Every structure is written in C-alpha cells, then in structure tokens.
Amino acid sequence: MNTKNLVLMALLVSVGAALYVVIPGFSGGMKPDFMLTMMFIGILLFPNVKSVFLLAVTTGVLSGLFSTFPGGFLPNIIDKFITAFVFLALVLIMKKFVTKLPVAIFLCGLGTVLSGSIFLSAAIFVIGAEIPFGALFLTVVLPAIVLNAVAFAIIYPIVIKLVKRSKFETAVTRTV
Numbered sequence: 001m002n003t004k005n006l007v008l009m010a011l012l013v014s015v016g017a018a019l020y021v022v023i024p025g026f027s028g029g030m031k032p033d034f035m036l037t038m039m040f041i042g043i044l045l046f047p048n049v050k051s052v053f054l055l056a057v058t059t060g061v062l063s064g065l066f067s068t069f070p071g072g073f074l075p076n077i078i079d080k081f082i083t084a085f086v087f088l089a090l091v092l093i094m095k096k097f098v099t100k101l102p103v104a105i106f107l108c109g110l111g112t113v114l115s116g117s118i119f120l121s122a123a124i125f126v127i128g129a130e131i132p133f134g135a136l137f138l139t140v141v142l143p144a145i146v147l148n149a150v151a152f153a154i155i156y157p158i159v160i161k162l163v164k165r166s167k168f169e170t171a172v173t174r175t176v
Contacts, residue, residue: 005046008163009055012038017062019151025068032144035059036115037151039080040087040108041159044098047091056084071129075122083115101157108152109145116141 016038023034039059043052060080064073090107097103120136123129 005051006054009042009046009051009058012042012159013055013058013062015155016059017066020063020066032140032147033063033112033115034148034151035063036080036083036112037108037148037155039084040111040152041156043084043087043091044104044156045159045163047088047095049088052084052088056081059084069123071123071127072119074126075119078122078126079115079119082118083111086114087111101153104156105149105153109149112145112148113141116144 013035016035019034019038023032036059039055042055046052046055057077057080060077063080064076067073067076069075087107090110091098094103094107098107116137120131120133120141124131124133
C-alpha cells in the first residue's frame, strides 16, 4: 500500500468523523452517517480489497465509538464491513459507468439503503434491541439517503479535482 493512499484515506475518514460529530441528531438522536459517504468515496478512489478492508474497519470502529444509538458499536462494525464489500463489488461490476457522477450518486444512495438496513437488522438481531425497523427506516434511513447523496454530490467532485491535481495514483486518475 502506498503511503499517499493511506494518508488520503485517513483524511477522508477524518472528515467523515468530523461531519458525523458536528451534525445534530434527529428522530431520537439518530444521525445520518457521513463517514459512510467518505467510505464510499475512498472505495471509488481505491477499489481494491486491502483498501476497502482498511476503510471498512476504521469507519466501522469510529462510527461505533461516536454512535448515539444505544448499543450501536457492534452494529456499526457489522454494517460498515458488509456494506463496504458489497459496494466494492458493485463498483467493480459497474467499472465503466462509475466514473459518471449520476451513477456514483446512485451507488451512494444504494449503499446508504444497504447500510441502514444492515445496521438496523444487526441492532435488532445481534444486540436484541426492541426497535421498530419500519419506523426507523422511514424516519432515519430515508432522510440519510438524501443527505448522503447530496453530501456525496458536493464532496466527490471536489475530491476528484484535488486528486487529479496531485500525484495520487487512484482508480479515477487511471481512467482519465
């Protein structure tokens, strides 16, 4: 692994963590997970198993530590790990189309749906939380899809421009 790539991934995760901490919660303290958005950007930049594993573990642990959901540590780790590798599979399958912003935004929204579903399912089955899946999906996951897609649409082009100006070797710079 290249040190420059590790630094860029660390920056993405730290920006996601900062956004996660400062964004106020809604619907009982639940928050949209902007670390998820940064994880998706990292996977699009570095679509390989080592990088995805590293991004999944770091975002899962940090999301778990900052989670305002009771018992949210383990569900966050499970969620990020599964979501990261499913997202990687989608990126590899759609390799030719993923460089287009609308496709990337769609994948971000799809990944957020997957992430929210896995998180709530893990909270119900692993932790044994007695929470209404449907109600939380409607009041937390659906707004998170919109917020993550908007954040992705704003942040991703900025990151791509910065990466292209630098000497980073990413999947984006190899396709251009």
